[in-house]
Amino acid sequence: MSLRIVVCAKYVPDAIGDPHFTENLTVDRDDVDGLLSELDEYAVEQALRIKEAADAEITVVTVGPKDAEEALRKALSMGADQAIHIEDDDLHGTDVMGTSLVLAKAVQRAGYDLVVCGMASTDGTMGVLPAILAERLGVPQVTLLSEVSVEGGAVKGRRDGDAASEQLQASLPAVVSVTDQSGEARYPSFKGIMAAKKKPVTSWDLSDLGIDAEEVGLEGAWTTVESAAERPARTVGTIVKDEGGGGRQLAAFLAKRKFV
């Protein structure tokens, strides 16, 4: 039987679009364009590479509003086989505990041998969802990998930490997350984009997953945002053109600020 790979992919506001908070202190997902989190492209890429080395089927899953389907289409055009979109009005404002609950139920329902996540989303940037997902599923976590491979029912990878670089190994099923050091993500080909239009996208809501509305959303969140304030713009500093003494001028500035 072929390896069942599920890739978790988040639809996020484009960072260069300058996202804002709304009145209910959630990120305004309407005022800037969204996209597949760039760090999840690496997850799709590694899933595709695993598939190229073995018989596998790739399902990409997202939890998000209607527009999040764009993220799924991107992953499908890169080469994923099918997609699942979990969409429900009651999901608005869900925190990481709620999101991980929804994803855990979804991957269980989809069926999986390997779940591949990005290292962090580019909006929340918590970087903890894969670990929580592994805990919920009761399977090994093999996270923050800069290199990953699957062989003979086991997943292997390299985790580059601050203190050491480690080689890891776990048996399947498992949850892995990959970093942006794992290898450039491919661009969708024209053929891939055309093929993606025909690939199946399944929609599930909370009732399909047996989750009560109270368990998710702002109401069900286990954390509460109390305030959000835009960081004041920095005051414009001094800018000089180097006419031969730029280094000395900078040194003088730093001396005045007592760094020297």
Next chain:
Amino acid sequence: MTEVLVYVDHADGVVRKPTLELLTLARRIGEPVAVALGDGAGDTASTLAEHGAVRVLTHVAPEYGQYLVVPKVDALQAAYEQVSPAAVLVPSTAEGKEIAARLALRIGSGIITDAVDLEAGEAGPVATQSVLAASYTTTSRVSKGTPVITVKPNSAAVEAVRAAGAVEALNVTFSDQATGTKITSRTPRESTGRPELTEAAIVVSGGRGVNGAENFAIIEALADSFGAAVGASRAAVDAGWYPHTHQVGQTGKTVSPRLYVAVGISGAIQHRAGMQTSKTIVAVNKDAEAPIFDLVDYGVVGDLFDVVPQLTEDVIARKG
């Protein structure tokens, strides 16, 4: 008084500075009880006591070095059950965040990651986060269960306050998952002798403009004239000019030093996410239009190969 659990990040008994910052923050909420695991755990006690730990719970077992994350979660959970703390604080390292997150789920609590400040509040500790590429500052609270909060380095000034720091052995039973992910080999990193990037008061970073691994000697020389840490942009890291562990930005380290020096770096949003909370920012870039100049307190438009060696020379002369 209520107790606050503090997870200790240490290397063979040497406590890392962010843990001392956590002890300082923990005292705003209650009495810190430290949890130190693995080889050298007992050696941490005197440092932890000097920084306010009323108790130090220790446990040593080979599992901590042989398997990923879960043995440490089991131990922290054992400490949680023994202490019934008002909050659990963990340093915001990659591993620390994962330990904290799994613990939070197990004990039915919400989690806040990457806090940059912490205060006692009426309904429990209030955490400050710097989010959306540091363009917003938020305050949040854990509203369910015992607050589990991970805190970034440099979030508080370390205060030494003597406390008992009595060492107690922690009783840990490892879960079935503890041995799930085996660490089959481990290659420790060599120390550069320079300060830790996230802890340094001054950081000097080089980008694509540095144009070659060998030219990073110019960046290192400037850093050494200040006793600073060396950082790099992702472009410099991707080109193989400097190790990824030195990358500053969204997928690298967040730094918040007193002085950040950006050399040959354009200032893309993902780089800014990692450095724009620095107190003073200066830049050297030959392109007057580079977005980094929107952030600087002082900028020099010029060729880094002219400006930086002159700057280094002048700094050394002023110090001499």
